[in-house]
Amino acid sequence: MGRKVAIVGTGQTKHKARHSDMNIVELINQAVNRCLENAELTINDIDAILIGNMEHFEGINLSDMWASDASGALGRCGMKITTGGSTGTSLSSAAYYYTASGLFDTVLCVGWQKQNEGDTTAGLVSATDPIWERASFAGAFGTFGGAATQYMMETGLTPEDAAKVAVKNKRHGRLNPYAHLHLDISVDDVLRSPMLAYPIRMLDLCPASEGACAMIMTHEDNVKKVTDKPAWISASVCRHDSAFTGDPPFFLDLRTLRSAAKEAYATADIKDPMKDLDIIELYEPVTWAELSFLEALGIGEGGKVGELLAQGVTSIEGSLPVNLSGGVLCTNPIGATAMCRVAEAAIQIRGEGGERQANHKVNTALATGYGGNWWSDLLILKSSL
Amino acid sequence: MKKVGIIAVEQTKFEAARVESGFSDLVFETSGPAVKKAGLTRDDIDQIVTASQDFWDGRTISNFAVSEACGSYLKPESKVAMDAAMAVFYGLARILSGAYKTGLVTTHCKMSQGPQNVIYNAVFDPMYQRQLGLDFVNAHAFQARAYMEKYGVGPEQWAEVTVKNKKNALKNPKAMDGRELTIDDVMNSPMLADPIKELDCMPVSDGSATIIMAEEETAKKLCDKPVWIKGFATYMDNYYFGDRDLAEVGALEKSAKRAYKMAGITDPKKEIDVVELTEFFSYQEPMWAEGLGLCDRGKGGDLIKDNISTQDGSLPINASGGVLAGNPHTVAGMVRVIEACNQLTGDAGEYQKDGAKTAVVQSTTGPCGQSQCVMVLSTD
Numbered sequence: 001m002g003r004k005v006a007i008v009g010t011g012q013t014k015h016k017a018r019h020s021d022m023n024i025v026e027l028i029n030q031a032v033n034r035c036l037e038n039a040e041l042t043i044n045d046i047d048a049i050l051i052g053n054m055e056h057f058e059g060i061n062l063s064d065m066w067a068s069d070a071s072g073a074l075g076r077c078g079m080k081i082t083t084g085g086s087t088g089t090s091l092s093s094a095a096y097y098y099t100a101s102g103l104f105d106t107v108l109c110v111g112w113q114k115q116n117e118g119d120t121t122a123g124l125v126s127a128t129d130p131i132w133e134r135a136s137f138a139g140a141f142g143t144f145g146g147a148a149t150q151y152m153m154e155t156g157l158t159p160e161d162a163a164k165v166a167v168k169n170k171r172h173g174r175l176n177p178y179a180h181l182h183l184d185i186s187v188d189d190v191l192r193s194p195m196l197a198y199p200i201r202m203l204d205l206c207p208a209s210e211g212a213c214a215m216i217m218t219h220e221d222n223v224k225k226v227t228d229k230p231a232w233i234s235a236s237v238c239r240h241d242s243a244f245t246g247d248p249p250f251f252l253d254l255r256t257l258r259s260a261a262k263e264a265y266a267t268a269d270i271k272d273p274m275k276d277l278d279i280i281e282l283y284e285p286v287t288w289a290e291l292s293f294l295e296a297l298g299i300g301e302g303g304k305v306g307e308l309l310a311q312g313v314t315s316i317e318g319s320l321p322v323n324l325s326g327g328v329l330c331t332n333p334i335g336a337t338a339m340c341r342v343a344e345a346a347i348q349i350r351g352e353g354g355e356r357q358a359n360h361k362v363n364t365a366l367a368t369g370y371g372g373n374w375w376s377d378l379l380i381l382k383s384s385l
Numbered sequence: 386m387k388k389v390g391i392i393a394v395e396q397t398k399f400e401a402a403r404v405e406s407g408f409s410d411l412v413f414e415t416s417g418p419a420v421k422k423a424g425l426t427r428d429d430i431d432q433i434v435t436a437s438q439d440f441w442d443g444r445t446i447s448n449f450a451v452s453e454a455c456g457s458y459l460k461p462e463s464k465v466a467m468d469a470a471m472a473v474f475y476g477l478a479r480i481l482s483g484a485y486k487t488g489l490v491t492t493h494c495k496m497s498q499g500p501q502n503v504i505y506n507a508v509f510d511p512m513y514q515r516q517l518g519l520d521f522v523n524a525h526a527f528q529a530r531a532y533m534e535k536y537g538v539g540p541e542q543w544a545e546v547t548v549k550n551k552k553n554a555l556k557n558p559k560a561m562d563g564r565e566l567t568i569d570d571v572m573n574s575p576m577l578a579d580p581i582k583e584l585d586c587m588p589v590s591d592g593s594a595t596i597i598m599a600e601e602e603t604a605k606k607l608c609d610k611p612v613w614i615k616g617f618a619t620y621m622d623n624y625y626f627g628d629r630d631l632a633e634v635g636a637l638e639k640s641a642k643r644a645y646k647m648a649g650i651t652d653p654k655k656e657i658d659v660v661e662l663t664e665f666f667s668y669q670e671p672m673w674a675e676g677l678g679l680c681d682r683g684k685g686g687d688l689i690k691d692n693i694s695t696q697d698g699s700l701p702i703n704a705s706g707g708v709l710a711g712n713p714h715t716v717a718g719m720v721r722v723i724e725a726c727n728q729l730t731g732d733a734g735e736y737q738k739d740g741a742k743t744a745v746v747q748s749t750t751g752p753c754g755q756s757q758c759v760m761v762l763s764t765d
Contacts, residue, residue, distance in 0.1 A: 056439055065752065066510050237461065242458045
């Protein structure tokens with residue numbers, strides 16, 4: 001293998017519906033500066049900048065060019081990687097590979113989105129095939145509706161079970177000063193919120209946010225000089241899927257995540273995810289996805305995930321907290337969303353979670369990214385390797 | 386650095402409008418044959434890097450559409466939204482990290498499907514520049530003008546580049562626009578944005594390209610003549626035209642210096658056998674050649690006159706016909722890599738440079754060469 005790599009700094013903007021006081025490049029710059037501050041480094045310590053967003057959402061072509069001085073890419077290697085919702089984890093993995101390869105010593109990755117400056121659904125619809133699928137593809141939540149219905153039928157879980165995910169994650173989100181939504185809601189509030197596409201209601205769905213998130217990685221020989229709290233990357237696995245939305249079988253039994261988990265668990269020596277993982281940061285675009293994606297990770301399979309949730313196992317007080325950050329249900333600046341998962345996993349390992357810090361010591365954390373056509377990224381971070 | 390070799394390459398024939406094919410069809414035309422050429426099957430490909438641009442494709446998450454075509458489903462794929470030479474770099478980094486042994490890198494673009502000036506106008510920031518009507522051609526006209534003024538070069542020299550490259554393309558069966566032209570033809574072609582005329586500008590083109598790469602042991606096992614990636618560097622320059630001297634090539638010079646150092650090249654003029662560079666416009670060939678250290682600044686135009694950069698010269702530049710003979714955006718840099726590989730493996734057909742051992746590839750993304758990358762390829 002190549003060099004060992006650790007995350008040595010994270011930084012993010014406050015995520016919110018609209019940053020009227022900052023433009024796109026200022027937003028990026030704020031996350032980059034906060035990340036450098038957290039890592040106690042300067043931009044001169046960085047060798048490469050990896051950046052990404054979804055171009056059609058704000059209508060900026062080659063957005064990495066405009067962002068080059070804000071991101072710090074000016075005068076260094078600058079590279080854009082974009083894979084839709086999974087952009088943030090694609091960038092995280094790329095930063096890991098670049099550092100592990102020996103081509104660069106210290107790499108900064110930054111994901112961003114400013115959804116209020118464009119039309120997300122208009123941008124997203126163009127992801128599908130213009131002849132066969134676009135006319136019937138009504139953005140993200142239509143497909144989630146079909147998938148959730150199928151999942152409900154197969155597992156016997158109910159909208160009440162899903163609503164509990166929203167209640168839990170919104171409660172966690174209230175403890176996270178960077179989270180977009182700080183909502184105090186009940187199961188009834190979720191079940192009474194407007195129906196969008198059965199069974200997905202407004203409070204089952206992630207918001208549209210503006211924000212940026214950045215991380216710095218460096219290699220084993222350099223880590224000690226930078227921090228005594230590294231979050232080592234133990235596994236990084238990616239699985240993409242087919243080109244038509246109807247092709248991947250069993251929408252919510254996420255085969256990409258199941259396959260990624262198998263490889264990542266073997267690499268990171270995870271034998272029983274319930275016991276060996278301390279926290280999970282899951283990319284859950286809707287409540288239902290948290291239930292189903294946990295099953296794909298081998299947690300609470302056969303619908304038992306509903307009981308784990310009801311028993312509080314996945315809450316901040318529980319033995320395996322899921323989405324201490326509040327998750328995607330609280331914060332969704334798309335190009336940054338998946339990176340927020342990895343950053344939060346690193347924050348928890350570094351003990352920097354403040355009010356949302358897990359009650360137990362976090363040595364092993366799992367983060368996922370989700371995007372495109374039921375694609376999955378999975379990273380496992382550890383406090384020591 | 387450990388060695389990574391390119392073991393198979395494939396490109397479409399480039400055409401002005403492939404109306405009968407979607408871009409996933411184009412990707413399939415090159416990815417399937419490339420895997421076969423490498424003596425592999427889809428199962429042997431550990432990872433895939435694609436390069437495409439949502440704006441040119443008119444599709445968000447433009448790698449979404451090509452997953453079957455390049456065989457990336459249920460595999461680790463990622464998309465680099467820059468010129469495809471940068472995707473080659475990412476594929477290389479993934480292999481050097483030790484995580485993967487092999488990789489497929491593929492790219493596509495159908496320029497014919499969109500209005501180029503609208504697509505390029507969106508490169509400029511929405512507050513200060515976009516309303517000025519900047520697009521690909523007129524933005525680069527500023528650079529051509531700055532280069533002219535500072536170094537006393539001019540359109541007649543650049544016309545020679547077009548004449549050379551279109552003529553070179555006559556021997557390249559994959560090129561789209563090979564033809565015999567005179568300096569006068571170029572000089573009398575319609576003015577697009579002074580000093581850039583129609584024949585100074587890359588044509589609209591559709592196509593795809595794929596390479597297969599592997600770490601040293603695997604590459605040697607699978608291939609008699611792997612082409613090794615010996616050096617690679619990339620740097621970013623300023624975005625706002627007011628923030629940089631457009632006549633200068635700082636990012637390219639830095640990239641070349643670092644790539645040459647990695648590859649152990651001390652005298653590029655002597656140690657390089659062939660060059661493939663990304664000349665979206667005729668003026669860029671001498672300008673990038675200067676940045677690559679192949680001649681002094683302002684002297685790039687002499688390379689043709691002195692019979693150095695010609696197809697049968699001592700240091701052919703774009704013997705394939707280059708981008709002026711028709712390669713789409715994003716795909717262009719990958720075609721440079723492929724043409725360089727063909728030269729090094731002796732597969733360049735009628736435009737083969739005898740005994741070529743070391744090739745240099747240059748590619749660029751962004752307005753006026755903002756991001757530059759340089760790659761050194763070698764059979765050693």
